[in-house]
Amino acid sequence: MTRVSVMGAGAWGTAFSLVLADAGSEVVLWARRPEVAEGVNRTSRNPGYLSDVELPAAVRATSDPVEALDGAEVVVLAVPSQRLRESLRGWRLPASALVVSLAKGIELGTDQRMSQVIAEAGAVHPERIGIVTGPNLAREIAERQPAAAVVAAAAEATALRLQTVCHSPTFRPYTNGDVLGCELAGATKNVIALAVGMGSGLGYGANAMASVMTRGLAETARLGEAMGADPHTFAGLAGMGDLAATCMSPLSRNRTFGEHLGRGLGVEEATAVSQGVAEGVKSCESIADLARTHGVDMPIVTGVQRVVNGALTPPEALRLLLSRAPKPERT
Numbered sequence: 316m317t318r319v320s321v322m323g324a325g326a327w328g329t330a331f332s333l334v335l336a337d338a339g340s341e342v343v344l345w346a347r348r349p350e351v352a353e354g355v356n357r358t359s360r361n362p363g364y365l366s367d368v369e370l371p372a373a374v375r376a377t378s379d380p381v382e383a384l385d386g387a388e389v390v391v392l393a394v395p396s397q398r399l400r401e402s403l404r405g406w407r408l409p410a411s412a413l414v415v416s417l418a419k420g421i422e423l424g425t426d427q428r429m430s431q432v433i434a435e436a437g438a439v440h441p442e443r444i445g446i447v448t449g450p451n452l453a454r455e456i457a458e459r460q461p462a463a464a465v466v467a468a469a470a471e472a473t474a475l476r477l478q479t480v481c482h483s484p485t486f487r488p489y490t491n492g493d494v495l496g497c498e499l500a501g502a503t504k505n506v507i508a509l510a511v512g513m514g515s516g517l518g519y520g521a522n523a524m525a526s527v528m529t530r531g532l533a534e535t536a537r538l539g540e541a542m543g544a545d546p547h548t549f550a551g552l553a554g555m556g557d558l559a560a561t562c563m564s565p566l567s568r569n570r571t572f573g574e575h576l577g578r579g580l581g582v583e584e585a586t587a588v589s590q591g592v593a594e595g596v597k598s599c600e601s602i603a604d605l606a607r608t609h610g611v612d613m614p615i616v617t618g619v620q621r622v623v624n625g626a627l628t629p630p631e632a633l634r635l636l637l638s639r640a641p642k643p644e645r646t
């Protein structure tokens with residue numbers, strides 16, 4: 316039985332703990348708040364997130380990171396992207412453990428992907444790092460609805476080991492060696508979902524949604540190719556798959572946040588009425604920066620960034636997108 320630590324007891328850390336336990340691992344879930352850890356141990360439910368979901372007996376919790384990490388063969392990092400570096404600085408990861416990121420974001424200020432933050436701040440060799448991504452809305456996963464996912468790692472042995480560790484009767488992970496492409500796709504789809512949400516908040520329907528999704532994927536793939544990713548990644552689960560789930564589902568925090576903006580709320584007001592982290596609100600800045608650095612045109616990401624910064628309203632951003640010079644689809 317593999318001993319896995321899940322560091323972060325939010326919606327996805329909690330749901331993924333259930334997957335790992337269903338796949339046969341012994342899981343220790345680290346929660347920042349002692350009352351959350353105590354609640355998990357006493358009631359087999361996380362009082363803070365998905366509180367109606369009963370967790371398997373193989374999941375126990377602690378608020379002590381040293382206890383959580385003790386003896387872990389696999390460490391799963393489930394804190395928001397912008398909090399990963401500071402979290403890693405406070406933890407001592409077991410020397411030989413595989414380290415997996417669940418976060419979908421790009422770090423502000425450094426423009427680093429999560430695997431890069433783990434290598435740098437956690438002093439972990441890239442061969443021991445993996446990520447899990449794909450169309451995985453936490454609520455559906457916790458209800459054991461079927462889903463596929465991607466386990467990406469530079470080292471094939473790492474990807475295969477992690478695939479085994481999280482392959483449950485309802486969760487089907489595929490391996491992928493393109494860590495860069497998978498991470499870019501996961502972070503950028505959150506920004507595209509904000510744009511789709513804005514369109515929905517403005518009252519637009521399926522045509523607008525499909526147009527933003529498709530052109531959003533085109534600009535994501537452009538950035539990926541410029542940075543050296545495999546173009547096929549963007550048509551797969553980490554790309555098209557996750558984009559579709561996030562943009563279409565009312566469960567998505569990013570899409571919902573965008574809807575609030577589209578209905579006229581400001582970023583602070585939308586944050587106040589939102590539950591859980593909408594990663595795209597921060598990552599739009601770092602992805603727009605990556606686009607500038609690599610000379611890639613990303614009009615949807617840039618439009619979202621300008622709305623988030625308060626430079627444009629959603630209707631103004633839409634008008635700008637539609638008034639761009641006409642061009643062939645494949646440029």
Ligand SMILES: NC(=O)c1ccc[n+]([C@@H]2O[C@H](COP(=O)([O-])OP(=O)(O)OC[C@H]3O[C@@H](n4cnc5c(N)ncnc54)[C@H](O)[C@@H]3O)[C@@H](O)[C@H]2O)c1
Nearest residue numbers: 324325326327328394395398417418419451452453591592
């Ligand atoms: N919820 C989903 O459906 C889902 C699915 C796939 C991937 N993800 C990704 O997983 C990551 C985590 O998302 P989530 O849904 O669990 O978020 P969440 O908002 O539900 O929970 C975030 C967790 O991080 C903790 N946290 C917040 N600030 C922290 C800090 N400064 N230091 C340490 N811990 C802190 C919170 O206490 C909480 O336990 C995000 O990058 C998200 O994009 C989420």
Ligand SMILES: O=P(O)(O)OC[C@H](O)CO
Nearest residue numbers: 449450451452567568569
């Ligand atoms: O709720 P969101 O918008 O963070 O999306 C959740 C997942 O990333 C979907 O795969």
